[in-house]
Amino acid sequence: MFEKFSLSEAGLVAQLGHDGRSCPHSHACHGNLAIIDASGFHSVSLAYCECGHPGSSDIAVQLLRLSWMPVTVDRPRTAVTLAALRLFHKLNLQGKLNAYDFYHALGSLTDSTGLSIQMVRGQLLAVFNCSCSGSSLGQV
Ligand SMILES: [Zn+2]
DSSP, rough: OOOOOTTTTTEEEEEEOOOOTTOOEEOOOOEEEEEETTTTEEEEEHHHHHHHHOOOOOOOHHHHTTTOOOOOOOOEEEEHHHHHHHHHHHHHHHHHHOHHHHHHHHHHHOOOOOSSOOOOOHHHHHHHHHSSSSSSSSGO
């Protein structure tokens, strides 16, 4: 019998580093970062670069370098991958799929029972809605 668990539950902590290298003074993210990807929802543990040395950058910039759009700029707890935003953009344009239904479709990829899916957050829906309002995600 198999039991599903995340890499963060297995102890993996991904270090974001600065300027393409690992940071000797990284700071562990408080709690896990929820990632919304085209493949579903994921939970990862991250260590941010916060040393302030040359080459270091803001946490939001560190996430954007991974092609992850943070839902909030200050101490993000959730990020959406650009792959998920591109998929939503295409589905919205071709099939008029709304952000709420897209979010729940991704949730069903992660857990088809829906028992572990969190409620939709307003900020998250704002990210998806912004991706459809004249952005150029198709050119990213
Ligand atoms: Zn650093």
